[in-house]
Amino acid sequence: MDGDEKKPEESLDRAEEAGFTGGRDRSASSFGGEEHLYRAFFRAGPDGVLFADAGGGILDANEEACRLLGRGREELLAPGGGEIFDPSDPRLAAARGEQDLTGSFRGHLRVLRGHPGGEVGTFEASVTVAGYVDGAGENRLVIVVRDTEEQRRPDPEVSRGAEETFLSIASYVGDAVVVFEIDGSLRYVSPALERLTGYAPEELVGFVMLDVIHPEDLEMVVAESVEIWDSPGIAPPFIFRLRRKDGSWAHLEFAMNNLLEDERVGGVVVIIRDVTERVRAEEEVRRLNSELERRVAERTAELQAAVTKLKENEELFRATFEGAATGIALLSTEGRYLRANRRFCTITGHRDGELVGEDFRDTIHPEDAPGDEERRLRVAAGETPDYSAEVRYLRESGSPVWVQSNVSLVRDDSGGPAYFILVVEDIDARKKAELALGSLTLREKEVLLRLARGETSRQISDRLFISYNTVRSHVASIIVKLGVENRTQAARRAIEFGLVLDDAKTV
Known part of the structure; x- marks a missing residue:
């Protein structure tokens, strides 16, 4: 382009800085001997090729891209010069949504020709966008633009090189990519699937996966697949169990895009993610919550039985009431405290005897008060014998504390409501742990899990296929979010959260 022509080697160096090749000294390992395909595609290909960061900022562009866009290479790389697509194109939002969901997009869009600050025209283009992760763990995009209005016939050899380049990119992303034929057999399997399942790509090409799907999930998978095969486009992801080559079961998330009607693809493209650890963690949380509910129900039943006997023996009542390991309070039907044990x-952060006569509504968080009041009225009306809820009480200082509150009603001899029994258990630490754990990203949870197993940052880097510096960044973020001082405390907190499963400690 005018004043912006660059030598081929200089463009290649710029692309290496963008992380596509991982640097000249690592290109062989990044492409496995296919570097010549990339060089031919980038330098002399008939299509415009651009590299961008995750935010869309242009990192490099070949000569054809500059020609199509009517901008010099330096203009494209300058701040604000990298706007490519016509923002008024109604197809743009759907294209970006598809790219965010699947990591790639292929279709037609209107592309800007000329500098956004000057005279700008548009042209209809065939656009392909693919995401990849560079050697430093950064998310990158490769964008290929072809002017469909020019109706140029591409060189078959160069097109073949472009296809192989995209397959090379798919080989190094964290999630696996597969393409199903219309009959359900596998046409393409990226190498990442071997890391997830143990099956090499050559073992699965032409293979129908029904034999390795868990029998309990098979009906669901078949139903989902039939619906997806009948409906072109992107389908909501779903999770099922697949038997790994070593016989263990992996929970896989399938995000599928039906491109059977697209003559360039002619198949169903699937992004596969291993969510085994996430599913196990969720199951463990449910188990712990169920156990807590069981224990609370048992204690509530025990306390209700004790209250019945307390009517006959005030001394026994006082001893049980004051010595109980759980918090107990008696509440009048008007909502005022009659008694509260130590x-x-x-x-709840109050002094002994301080609550007697106080309005219950003044000691519960304003956001939880209406719901609790409604539940007590339902108990008083006989619609339900009792209720259990996680609510926030207010300490004397005004700070909230999470409790598991179990409320039942004692009736008088005539059957009318006499008073409520409140049984509370301190769950503040567990709730804060849940909130802290919920603030972590999926990748941070994976890193935290391996910290708890005693793995070093280098081991975590190798096992999660991310860079050492990225692991250190995740560890620093985890320490801040969990409110601890170092990785040892973070690991201990993970064990306290129940994130580490007994059967996972030997992995």
Whole structure:
């Protein structure tokens, strides 16, 4: 382009800086001997090729891209010069949504020709966008633009090189990519699937996967697949169990895009992610919550039985009431405290005897008060015998504390409501742990899990296929989010959260 022509080697160096080749000294390992395909595609290909960061900023462009866009290479790389697509194109939002969901996009869009700050025209183009992760763990995009209005016939050899380049990119992303034929057999399998399942790509090409799907999930998978095969486009992801080559079961998330009607693809493209650890963690949380509910129900039943006997023996009532390991309070039907034991006062942050006569509504968080009031009215009306809820009480200082509140009603001899029994258990630490754990990203949870297993940053880097510096960045973020001082404390907190499963400690 005018004043912006660059030598081929200089453009290649710029692309290496963008992370596509991982640097001249690592290009052989990044492409496995296919570097010549990339060089031919980038330098002399009939299509415009651009590299961009995750935010869309242009990192490099070949000569054809500059010609199509009517901008010099330096203009494209300058701040604000990298706007490529016509923002008024109604197809743009759907294209970006597809790219965000699947990591790639292929279709037609209107492309800007000329500098956005000057005279700008548009042309209809065939656009392909593919995401990849460079050697430093950074998300990158490769964008290929072809002017469909020019109706140019591409060189078959160069097109073949472009296809092989995209397959090379798919080989190094973290998730696996597969393409199904219309009959359900596999046409293409990226090498990443071997890391997830143990099956090499050559073992699966032409293979129908029904034999390795868990029998309990088979009906669901078949139903989902039939619906997807009948409906072109992107389908909501779903999770099922697949038997790995070593006989263990992996929970895989399938995000499928039906491109059977696209003559350039003619298949169903699937992005596969291993969510085994996430599913196990969720199952463990459910198990712990179920166990807690069981224990609370048992204690509530025990306390209700004790209250019945307390009517006959006030001394026994006082001893049980004051010595209970859980917080207990008696509440009038008008909502005022009649009694509260020491444990209840300790949990809610009040002094002994301070709550007697106080309005219950003044000691519960304003956001939780309406719901709790409604539930107590339903108990009083006989619609339900009791209820259990996680609510926030207010300490004397005004700070909230999470409790598991179990409320039942004692009726008088005539059957009318006499008073409520409140049984509370301190779950503040567990709730804060859940909130802290919920603030972590999926990748940070994976790193935290391996910290808890005693793995070093280097081992985590190798096993998660991310860079050492990225692991250190995740560890620093985890320490901040969990409010701890070092990785050892973070690992200990993960064990306290129940994130580490007994059967996973030997992995």
